[in-house]
Amino acid sequence: MAQSGVDSPRFDATQLLLHCLGVDSPAELFLAPPPSPEQQARYRVLLRRRAGREPLQYLLGFWEFYGRRFHVREGVLIPRPDTELLIDLSLQFFPPGAAPQILDLCSGSGAIAVTLALERPDAAVDALELSTDALEVLRENIALHGAPVGVIGDDVITYHPSHPYDMIVSNPPYISGQEYALLQPEVLCEPRMALLAPQDGMYFYEAIICRYRECLKPGGRLLLEAGSTQAQRIAALLRQNGYKEIEIHRDLAKIERAVCAIWNS
Template structure:
């Protein structure tokens, strides 16, 4: 079996780009190798791995879980089925957070529900003067996040627990979160590989706002004066999020869209 023949085997089963990427991961070859030397033989172990991956990808399993990593903001993060796969729309949360940290000498930031750690680690690397903490209820997710922080050289204090529980008595300049916000029974949960992702990180099992309500309700007790709260949410939750923030005593509640023009992040300050 050659590299060129291996790609042909996957034709009609999975997307051509996915087939190429899986073959590169399985064999260690490059895109240039595939183009210039398609006659290169594929050794048996790599061929077996590639075939297994093609079948799993054809069954809907996300590519990132097959190869164990995904890119976010130009960095490679390890992922597993214990954490959500990084999505580019979360970059909006990072950009808004960085803008609010400008001019602060040593801001304290906490990321609630950190998952693979993409938000906390990105902020720690891009705002190196900050003290960054990250909280998650899942020990398995925290293990992935700690591994990513170590690989990427980010200083993050990881803590286990639910939302603000591990932060008693502490105050922050900024609270950020990408909480579960998909409503139970939403048909999107059955699409685009979501059945393979951790459901507790996708849905609150209720109306999609339960976790946001909990975060907004307790955020003021962990914020410094004039501190900011920012969180990601669903496409139709901007108005509800702003109402929750205003009702909790926050000022200047807003919603910011992602690059597709979809409401993505809401926030406010004390």
């Protein structure tokens, strides 16, 4: 796999072996029985597919987010550690027992919505997603974790909620056409509609900031994941549209990764 350009061939090979043998950790390999011929054959197939730059997460069928496993497969965006910052910030905004109403836009696998519902049992969380493939995975993850999340199959550009929310959170598509052409082969396996955004990657930010301020309660919060070069432009859009208390937060790599603001109507 290293010859194919895979970034972490040893780690990936180990994860695929664990998957084929049905064990959870490398330490268990020493106690596991020798692999059967069927397991060996399956492992070889998965190694070839990974060398062909299929995402490890799709081959495994799951990935971890905020300490929990989520179903993932072709047709849904793979949850990333960067997005966990949105969870950390969201959990700081409301005191215990506040029972906030939260809307997750462009929910994909539901990693954000499900995690918020589990971390804040007092919250009422809805998840909006357009893709039929992603909606299927979203519902699977809700069932997997027994999370009380409402599912809305609709377009973020045209949807209008029936009631206002205390917080709207989103990790929208934000890759520009120029950036998309330079992505790694693994990322190009992920759904184009979950990655690519017109207007130099700013299209969905503009739509959400303008349209969804009417869907926030007075003092409600909008929380957006940002591309690595977009936080300042997002903050400027928020100011232009009347949001207050705009904050930019950095991820563990010190990249400006999240922008939050308050709507005071």
